[in-house]
Amino acid sequence: MRLRSLLFVPGDRPERFAKALASGADAVILDLEDSVAPPNKPKARDSVHEFVQRRPGETKLLIRINPLASPEFEGDLAALSGLQPFGLMLPKAEGAASVLKLASALAATILILPIATETPSAIFEIGSYREVSDNLCGLTWGAEDLPAAIGATTARRTDGRYTPPYELARSLTLFAAHAAAVPAIDTVYPDFRDLNGLRAYVGRARRDGFSGMMAIHPSQVETINHAFTPDAFEIAWAEKVTAAFAASPDAGVIQLDGRMLDLPHLKLAHRILASAGR
Numbered sequence: 001m002r003l004r005s006l007l008f009v010p011g012d013r014p015e016r017f018a019k020a021l022a023s024g025a026d027a028v029i030l031d032l033e034d035s036v037a038p039p040n041k042p043k044a045r046d047s048v049h050e051f052v053q054r055r056p057g058e059t060k061l062l063i064r065i066n067p068l069a070s071p072e073f074e075g076d077l078a079a080l081s082g083l084q085p086f087g088l089m090l091p092k093a094e095g096a097a098s099v100l101k102l103a104s105a106l107a108a109t110i111l112i113l114p115i116a117t118e119t120p121s122a123i124f125e126i127g128s129y130r131e132v133s134d135n136l137c138g139l140t141w142g143a144e145d146l147p148a149a150i151g152a153t154t155a156r157r158t159d160g161r162y163t164p165p166y167e168l169a170r171s172l173t174l175f176a177a178h179a180a181a182v183p184a185i186d187t188v189y190p191d192f193r194d195l196n197g198l199r200a201y202v203g204r205a206r207r208d209g210f211s212g213m214m215a216i217h218p219s220q221v222e223t224i225n226h227a228f229t230p231d232a233f234e235i236a237w238a239e240k241v242t243a244a245f246a247a248s249p250d251a252g253v254i255q256l257d258g259r260m261l262d263l264p265h266l267k268l269a270h271r272i273l274a275s276a277g278r
Contacts, residue, residue, distance in 0.1 A: 001059050001086070002026050002275070003138055003183045003212040004228035005221045008064075010035040011044030017051050021060060023218040024225060031064045032076055033091050041072055045079035052083045061085045062113060062137075067092035068101055077105055087111040087137045092118045092145070095125025099132045111137035113185070116176065117169040118145035126172045130180040139177035140185035140214065141169055160197060174209055186210040192217035202227040211275065230276045238269035238276075 007025035009016045011032045020028045030051070036044045052061055063085050066072035069092070080088075090102055093114035102112060112135050116126050123146075129139055143155040143166050155166040162170060170186070177184035186205040189198045198220055202213055206227050213224050230238070244254050245266050253262045 002277075003185060005212060005215055005224040006062070006185060007215045007218065007221055008035065008188075011048045011063075012036050012040040014047040014051060017047075020218065021058075023221050025060070025215065025218075025221045026212070026225070027060050027062055027086065029062045029064050029089055029214070030085075032072070032079075033064050033066050038072075041066075041075065045075060049079045049083065052085050056084060059086050062087040062089050064089035064091065068098060080110075081107065084108055085110060087113050089113045089115065089140075091115045091142075092122070094119060094122045096128035096131045097125070099129070099135050103132075103135050111135065113138045113140060115140055115142050116173050117141040117143075119149055120146070122146075123169060123172065126176045127179070129176050129182075133180040133182055136180060136182045138183035138185045138212070139173055139180065140187060141173035142187050143169075160201075178209065183212055184210045186213040188214045188216050189220065190216065192220055195219070195223055198223050199227070228275070230272045234272050235276050235278070238272040241265055241269035242273065 003026050005025045006027045006029055007020050007023055008029045008031050009020040011030050017028070017030065030048045032041065032044050032048060048063060052058070052063070055061065063080070065076040065088055068090070088102070088110050090098060090112055093099065093116055099112050099114060114129065114136070116122060116129065116139055129136065143162065146166065146169060147153070147155045152165070155162055157163055174184045186202070189201045191197060202224050205213055212228055215221055215224055240256060241261060244256050244261075245251070248254055253260055255261070
């Protein structure tokens with residue numbers, strides 16, 4: 001399953017669930033955490049349970065539960081009874097230990113998508129996710145909870161780019177995902193009306209090695225999907241590279257269109273073709 005775009009929808013807004021599935025997003029995250037006020041948590045659990053139960057095996061559905069240490073976690077766990085969503089998003093995750101703890105609490109095997117950077121302690125555990133890669137469907141990060149946890153006024157510069165501490169958190173998540181051989185999912189772009197800013201943001205994410213991004217509004221989905229889908233020029237280049245290396249299987253370096261290419265270029269070509277479904 002491709003995970004270019006993952007669209008959040010509040011768990012207490014069931015009238016939006018089907019619309020989210022029809023948005024074109026590769027996955028829909030039914031949220032039981034931040035977007036649901038505490039008094040509405042029971043309603044959200046009931047709505048999510050009923051919706052997922054009516055769609056057994058729906059590959060697009062993930063559920064964001066509350067953190068392991070939250071008093072809401074046990075209620076979320078009970079609401080998962082009998083369900084088999086594609087995955088669970090785990091906020092406030094702190095490395096492999098959190099993944100194993102959640103996996104051991106589940107009655108069924110469900111893939112987990114940790115948010116890897118929401119506490120100061122989590123930063124020091126990011127490298128451990130490769131130890132539990134079989135439990136993961138990806139790895140992502142967040143830029144809101146961490147600054148709040150340490151008393152920072154913001155994670156962003158005036159131009160919207162991240163300040164150095166949060167660029168570090170983003171980079172560590174990117175490398176940890178690739179070390180675990182799972183999709184690297186970039187965090188949300190909060191201003192859903194600013195599509196030009198979103199295009200720039202998602203372009204940097206694709207450039208840096210992320211394979212997907214979370215969205216907070218259906219209007220963001222098309223832009224995100226487009227950015228993470230190789231265009232015809234990229235596919236043609238990748239096919240030429242793989243064909244050239246296939247014609248010279250013993251060569252570590254080849255010449256193509258006046259450029260010298262080596263094995264990292266071949267790996268990039270394979271990655272482009274895989275993301276294009278070829």
